[in-house]
Amino acid sequence: MPTQGAHLPVLTYFQRRKPYSSVASAPVSGWGYRRRVSPTSATPGPRALLDAAGTPLLPAARDTLLAALDAGWADPRRLHAEGRQARALLDRAREVVAAGLGVRPPELSFVPSGPVALRAGCEGLMHAGRRRGKRLVASAVEHSAVLTLGRHLAAASGDPSLFEEVRVDALGRVDLDALESALARPGTTAAAVQSANGEVGTRQPLAAVDERTRARGVPLLVDAMASLGREPVPTSYDVLVGDARSWGGPGGVGVLVVPERTRWRRAGPVSELEGGRTDAEPVVALALAAAEAWQQTEATRAAEHARAASLVARIRAAAAAIPDTEVVGDPRDRLPHVVTFSCLYVDGEALVTELDRRGFAVASGSACTSSTLEPSHVLAAMGVLTHGNVRVTLPLEGVAPDREADVERFLAVLPDAVATVRAQLGAAGL
Amino acid sequence: MTPVEVDARGLRCPLPVIRLAAAARGAAPGTVITVLATDPAARHDVPAWCRMRRHELRDVTDEVAGDGSTHQRFTVVVGEPAPVSD
Numbered sequence: 348m349p350t351q352g353a354h355l356p357v358l359t360y361f362q363r364r365k366p367y368s369s370v371a372s373a374p375v376s377g378w379g380y381r382r383r384v385s386p387t388s389a390t391p392g393p394r395a396l397l398d399a400a401g402t403p404l405l406p407a408a409r410d411t412l413l414a415a416l417d418a419g420w421a422d423p424r425r426l427h428a429e430g431r432q433a434r435a436l437l438d439r440a441r442e443v444v445a446a447g448l449g450v451r452p453p454e455l456s457f458v459p460s461g462p463v464a465l466r467a468g469c470e471g472l473m474h475a476g477r478r479r480g481k482r483l484v485a486s487a488v489e490h491s492a493v494l495t496l497g498r499h500l501a502a503a504s505g506d507p508s509l510f511e512e513v514r515v516d517a518l519g520r521v522d523l524d525a526l527e528s529a530l531a532r533p534g535t536t537a538a539a540v541q542s543a544n545g546e547v548g549t550r551q552p553l554a555a556v557d558e559r560t561r562a563r564g565v566p567l568l569v570d571a572m573a574s575l576g577r578e579p580v581p582t583s584y585d586v587l588v589g590d591a592r593s594w595g596g597p598g599g600v601g602v603l604v605v606p607e608r609t610r611w612r613r614a615g616p617v618s619e620l621e622g623g624r625t626d627a628e629p630v631v632a633l634a635l636a637a638a639e640a641w642q643q644t645e646a647t648r649a650a651e652h653a654r655a656a657s658l659v660a661r662i663r664a665a666a667a668a669i670p671d672t673e674v675v676g677d678p679r680d681r682l683p684h685v686v687t688f689s690c691l692y693v694d695g696e697a698l699v700t701e702l703d704r705r706g707f708a709v710a711s712g713s714a715c716t717s718s719t720l721e722p723s724h725v726l727a728a729m730g731v732l733t734h735g736n737v738r739v740t741l742p743l744e745g746v747a748p749d750r751e752a753d754v755e756r757f758l759a760v761l762p763d764a765v766a767t768v769r770a771q772l773g774a775a776g777l
Numbered sequence: 778m779t780p781v782e783v784d785a786r787g788l789r790c791p792l793p794v795i796r797l798a799a800a801a802r803g804a805a806p807g808t809v810i811t812v813l814a815t816d817p818a819a820r821h822d823v824p825a826w827c828r829m830r831r832h833e834l835r836d837v838t839d840e841v842a843g844d845g846s847t848h849q850r851f852t853v854v855v856g857e858p859a860p861v862s863d
Contacts, residue, residue, distance in 0.1 A: 715818075726821070727821045732821075732825040772795060774791075
């Protein structure tokens with residue numbers, strides 16, 4: 348029973364000591380993901396973050412965030428000095444990110460996350476085009492926010508043809524002929540194709556996709572959540588979606604770009620926020636930190652790309668050398684920082700746990716690591732092995748300065764970790 | 778050749794594929810192996826295993842058991858022995 352007047356700090360001392368937190372444990376030399384002893388891992392020792400789904404902020408973005416919390420707390424819609432200051436900071440954030448994406452500031456809205464932007468982006472295209480039809484087309488490897496929306500739209504109308512998932516090849520690349528046929532079906536209202544896949548790294552042929560959607564007059568939403576900050580900004584789209592985490596910014600900042608030329612209309616009540624494209628008020632400090640991270644990442648992108656790509660090439664080669672291991676995704680036309688492989692006769696959950704025990708944070712698309720017990724829809728759509736899956740996404744070097752050494756240590760233990768898990772299942776020698 | 782049945786119902790990935798691989802080990806080329814599985818991942822992993830190991834996946838069907846539960850039946854034909862990979 349809570350005692351009146353007594354409360355616990357939100358971040359306990361224990362949590363502050365966790366290696367990903369830089370609040371209390373950051374060394375003076377920097378804020379990044381430094382080697383620290385983890386209080387939670389079975390084996391004390393250095394931790395290596397090989398999963399970029401969530402990473403510490405870039406140091407400059409963190410500094411900006413803290414400063415902006417003090418300077419931009421007011422309601423940016425107020426007319427008083429404090430409100431005007433918050434408004435100026437939000438405007439500044441929008442200018443920076445919009446310039447980076449090559450759009451005008453009013454065309455860019457900050458929304459709570461990339462997946463929220465995906466849903467809003469699709470719904471707005473569908474709503475604006477509702478007289479043409481109610482049919483959404485998407486590649487089978489799109490983000491689940493797109494796929495679940497499409498399935499919901501079809502189920503709610505009782506008409507399965509209102510959502511079509513376009514098949515991909517074994518490398519995860521969308522089948523352009525199948526896309527063409529899907530776009531040609533009457534009533535097709537919008538299409539969604541990602542710039543590249545965040546699970547397997549394969550790039551999509553956006554120029555060819557855009558040519559086909561344009562020829563059919565179907566607006567194209569491009570999900571660039573996996574590529575922004577790592578690759579050139581897509582130019583062929585009618586709506587563009589991103590998430591600040593992909594360029595070293597904070598969680599809680601999605602971007603929805605709706606160019607003036609695009610017919611887009613929000614379904615639902617009118618909003619006065621962010622050009623009328625959301626009803627969630629952006630957090631000024633988060634938006635500003637996202638803008639700072641964008642500038643930092645963009646300034647170093649070419650060198651970062653080259654170094655990440657060379658580390659990923661090493662991981663691909665080392666994984667391929669492990670017996671009965673399939674490295675998936677396009678070997679060349681791919682994101683620089685993503686690598687995925689599946690090991691035959693290996694339990695994905697056990698392998699993630701074994702690697703975690705040895706100090707490595709990796710992700711997996713295997714069914715046993717998901718809450719639904721369904722394997723990754725991306726691996727399934729590609730027809731590759733879904734069990735024993737390991738997904739490495741390299742954090743930016745700016746947040747993981749020891750990245751190269753981490754990869755070297757990872758490659759040194761990986762064959763033994765796989766063999767250990769295989770032996771546990773009695774699958775050695777099969 | 779006697780057909781072989783592997784009942785992997787109720788087993789989670791990667792166990793259905795491990796049971797299948799164990800049954801296929803040493804089986805003569807042409808041997809027909811039937812696998813019953815309920816794990817959602819088996820739908821993807823049995824075909825992937827057949828491709829990686831050069832066996833033929835002849836058929837996949839959904840079946841309803843006597844108690845009303847559903848499972849999948851995979852029919853695999855053992856191929857020529859693959860070269861030892863390690």
